[in-house]
Amino acid sequence: MRLLLTYSFSSLSSHIHAWLISSMGDGMAALVAEMVIVGISLIVFLVPLCFFLGYMERKVAAFMQLRLGPNRVGPKGSMQIVADTVKLLFKEGLTPTASDKFLFNLAPVIVVVTSMLVMAPIAFAKDFQIWDLSIGVLYVTSISSIAVIGILMAGWSSYNKYSLLGAMRSGAQIVSYELSIGLSILSVIVLTGSLKMSDIVMSQQNGWWIFKGHLPMWISFVIFVIASTAEINRAPFDLTEAEQELTAGFHTEYSGMKFAMFLLSEYINLFVVSAIAATLFLGGWMPFHIGHWELFNHIMDFIPSSIWFMGKTFFIIFIIMQFRWTFPRLRVDQLLTLEWKYLLPISMVNILLATLIAIMGWHF
């Protein structure tokens, strides 16, 4: 039991690393093999994750909407999402005649690949991280903004007016909300002094930033959750899909597996933004510690770090899911008003406050 709790994933990865080098030599081959292993394990992890998120979304929706949700296929309806995926796989993937076929087929790939790339610097547990690069947070913000190109591409190449409108909306929306996301991330960075994900997590050993950083961190956290909900095009900011206005927005013309890829990326993005929010503000895999309460901290350490990370992430996912099933959708001009007139000025003032706290050393 003790062994399991203190088990570090780094020993496993170093074992694999050593074995690869011994069998393939210290060259390109081992590196490529490692990348393939990471890629496969990522996909193996992501597909069940998305299944679970899809199932969770339905159950949360059902819970809020006085109904039962899926309850026929498999135990408690858990296999419903698998059945739906199989259906999507077997569906004919139509490509409209008038569309730009190359861009049309490329767009879903770009969207999925970018959302998978963002997983790289996320610390899932203690010493369990794909790539702990020194500019982790910057990497996340820059890679995630590539997804908008995929969406624009999908909307433009579909040769559909609704798709085009949806894509144009998403362009304006994602570009705007990235500012708030960036600024709220920055307010954590000024306190940690590092862009590296592992450093950010380690800096929260004595308490999470949301508790240590006073009011500015709370404001940052709220702004981050709002802006990232907009960034991943989820209700109430789902203007790019806006079913009631644009039928399905940028993915109106997509069907079958190509459509499933957009769906997949939506859930991966949901997980990613929640994971980043958990890492920045709620301490990532770091257990809940209170100052010098040694006994309490020790008990908290007994809970495995991966459970801490997943718990925090799913807490934020749950909040974002509740947004979707509660709020009506904003109008496109109100969406931009919210960003440029409210969130952006608030985050600018907020980052000044955070800087002041960092300089004066007022944080705990």
Next chain:
Amino acid sequence: MSLLGEDIVTEDGEFVINMGPQHPSTHGVLHLKIWLDGETIKRVQPHLGYIHRSIEKMSENLSYRNFIFATSRMDYLSAHINNEACALCVEKGLQIEATPRAQVIRILMAELTRLSSHQLWWGCTGLDLGAVTPFFYAFREREAIMEIMEETCGARLTMNYMVPGGVMYDIHPNFQKRVKDVMKQIKNNLHEYFEILTGNVIFENRTKGVGYLSKEDAISYGVTGPTGRASGVSCDVRKWFPYEGYDKVQFDEILDNCGDCYARYMVRMKEMDQSVSIIEQLIDNIPEGDFQTKTKNVIKLPKGEFYQRVETARGELGVFIVSDGAASPYRIKYRSPNFSNLSAIDHMARGAKIGDLIAIMATLDLVIPDIDR
């Protein structure tokens, strides 16, 4: 612009979108042609006829007993009230009146229909504005009303309960108890409607000041019902031309002067309270007696023209019968509320955004088969 050719953008740089006839928020086969400048609407042109079933022409070959039930398929959400209008018009021609018991049952049924229709509208408004959950809250109460309908009329949507001279059968023994239960349930749950949608900042932003219709415009477009009353037009047929003894019950005509989507929303929400109050006044006072006045097997209206108007959940429904003395009408014309209400959409939507158009359509509470008939 090679990818998006000239067929997408007109010579004036306008972007033309055909919203419908298959579109999630037109609630049926309404086809709106929209000229856009970016997201701003320059012009809206409704195209009708996708669900025209020539109910008026068809009625010319149906007997006076049968043509009533074709109207259930017009405004299917207030099927009772449509049937009632026709039954009343035939009664006017025969110069008879429904029995006191039948009249009270008719009012009760009409108000239950109005409640269920407004509940469906409320759910759909939430749905159109992007909030899915209200729909399920609305259907919880609507389902209870539908069950009452099922018990008494044998059907849930197109009840076919009204006949000239009264109602088709007597009410179910459970009717009074169940109606009281449902009224209690609605009164207990109505605050949830306000909590989840009305007070929401996003909802208020989406509806306040959107789709403004002035009193003068409302009158000139012939807008009636809650839509007209939200623009300050006092047009409740139940007050102005009382039928079935609506003059004997106490209720308020809800008026609002704002004329925007929010006003239309609030008028309907308050009308639900009024319907509940009407039902509560009558449910314990259903007179004993026959539920139907005796009429001949084959009804023949005397030669002449007969007009009857009623207040449906959407506005004023007029039934105009021209009779040549035969067993079926010579000509029938319906003045349907949705047709007139839809005509104002271009005026309301100009200069608004696409999202606003959806809000306008939602608060107009359009039922498309009623427009085409």
